[in-house]
Amino acid sequence: MKKLLLSTLTIVALTLSSCGDDDKAAIIEPLATCNDGIQNQGETEIDCGGPNCQPCSGAVASTCNDGIKNGDETDIDFGGSCAQIITVSGEITVDTTWEAKNIYVIAGKVVVGKGKTLTIEPGTIVKGQKGSGSLASALIVQRDSKINAEGTADKPIIFTSEDDNISVGQTAGTNLDQNQRGLWGGLIVLGRASGSFKGDVAEVQIEGIPADDTFGLYGPGDALNDADDSGILKYVSIRHGGALIGEGNEINGLTLGSVGSTTVIDNIEVVGNVDDGVEFFGGTVNATNLFVWAQGDDALDIDQAYSGTIDNAVVVAGDSSDHAFEVDGPEGSTTGSFTLKNVSIFGNSVTPNGEYADYRSNAMGTTENIYAVGFADGKDVELDNNQVAQNYIDGLLIFKAWEVVGFDNSIFVEKVGCSENCDDDDDSNDVNESLIITPLFTDQAADWTTQVTEGAATVGADVSQFSWTYANAKAGLGF
Known part of the structure; x- marks a missing residue:
């Protein structure tokens, strides 16, 4: 705004003696009014500066329903002191919307009731309370319910800890980093999509939820639906989770149990989780654009004959990370085959931590177009038991187009010797199983693996999809 040197209200009027059509309307410049919530007459900001206001004084307090951005609001009637802190616990029994102008605090288990939908607006911040065991906090979308959490690149939906000092309108706080877990x-x-469970049962309890909580059941039950729709998760960032509920039993960042193919899983980030980043227990859902940073266990974990496609993912190992991929196969007679493709995995050679991958217990599926860099010497890709090696020989476990910085065949390992409980697919005769001693996995790895220099890969993820992530901003990954 141009500075007008007016000491009083000035009215400029032209009075012409003829031809009224040429008359000009009066031009009125309003006085600066220091408490009106508007930037006017020389003010340098709303109610701040200019000839009729003391510099940066007299600013109004937030008025949360006046249609003006004022006080500490981050937008019109939004954020700052206008935000409410809303604590949620127990079952959500009606269709509910969580609004971006508020912060929602999960206290214990919050469960979306059967037949109900939880909608979360873009930019909403959800914080989980501390607690372990039965008091561990989690949001659970049970079978026959839905979540519609559709954020945007500019306004992701953020799940984080109550300790995080992030505020409404922000995408990151300042007091936590990727090493604050649990x-x-x-x-x-x-959901109710297919899975392969021990004993060929139709439903099982998800890990991380006590067995007596029936809202933790997944699998078809009496209503198989591979096209089951659990809603939408899009542009969602999940941070600092993984609370312990029992010895060796933590909650994953994102857990998907028998989720069906109509569900949308796209642009998901998991940062600093104690257990796995994203784990698929059976199901047919496809997932695109997954980013996992500094998980405590495995980044992408596949179990129980998951039969969808994971396409375009990045894994960045932290100082406590285990495998980029951990893949298990069917546990019952039902089989299924996964596809994992277009993934870039970054090891941590400084700590050093992070293995490439571990294929176990009858794993079946295809892993292709993988770029791997930064892994320390001695880290490997494993086939962990006889049945997995046999699946590789039989063409049920397929590897295609891996490009590895510092490729050496020694990174590929067949653990085909057998000792007690080494083979999860059949615990009854582990010790007596015959050994597969032909090292086909190691010998044939050169057929599908190429050594490349860092930055020269022709396979792997389209990392530009992850420019929106907290990890990119926090770690300066340059995506």
């Missing part, structure tokens, strides 16, 4: 639970979505 400060709350995580997000669990369950």
Whole structure:
């Protein structure tokens, strides 16, 4: 705004003696009014500066329903002191919307009721309370319910810890980093798509939820639906989770149990989780654009004959990370085959931590177009038991187009010797199983693996999809 040197209200009027059509309307410049919530007459900001205001004084307090951005609001009637802190616990029994102008605090297990939908607006911040065991906090979308959490690149939906000082309108706080783990639970979505479970049962209890909580059941039950729809998760960042509920039993960042193919899983980030980043227990859902940073266990974990496609993912190992991929196969007679493709995995050679991958217990599926860099010497890709090696020989476990910085065939390992409980697919005769001693996995790895220099890969993820992530901003990954 141009500075007008007016000491009083000035009215400029032209009075012409003829031809009224040429008359000009009076031009009125309003006085600066220091408490009107508007930037006017020389003010340098709303109610701040200019000839009729003391510099940066007299600013109004937030008025949360006046249609003006004022006080500490981050937008019109939004954020700052206008934000409410809303604590949620127990079952959500009606269709509910969580609004971006508020912060929602999960206290214990929050469960979306059967037949109900939880909608979360873009930019909403959800914080989980501390607690372990039965008090661990988690949001659970049980079978026959839905979540519609559709953020945007500019306004992701953020799940984080109550300890995080992030505020409404922000995408990151300042007091936590990727090494703060286990400060709350995580997000669990369950459905009725197929899975392969021990004893060929039709439903099982998801890990991370006590057995007597029936909202933790997943699998078809009496209503198989591979096209089951649990809703939408899009541009969602999940941080600092993985609370312990029992010895060796933590909640994953995002857990998907028998989730069906109509569900949308796209642009998901998991940062600093104690257990796995994203784990698929059976199901047919496809997932695109997954980013996992500094998980405590495995980044992408596949179990129980998961039969969808994971396309375009990045894994960045932290100082406590285990495998980029951990893949298990069917546990019952039902079989299924996964596809994992277009993935870039970054090891941590400084700590050093992070293995490439571990294929176990009858794993079946295809892993292709993988770029791997930064892994320390001695880290490997494993086939962990006889049945997995046999699946590789039989063409049920397929590897295609891996490009590895510092490629050496020694990174590929067949653990085909057998000792007690080494083979999860049949515990009854582990010790007596015959050994597969032909090292086909190691010998044939050169057929599908190429050594490349860092930055020269022709396979792997389209990392530009992850420019929106907290990890990119925090770690300066340059995506």
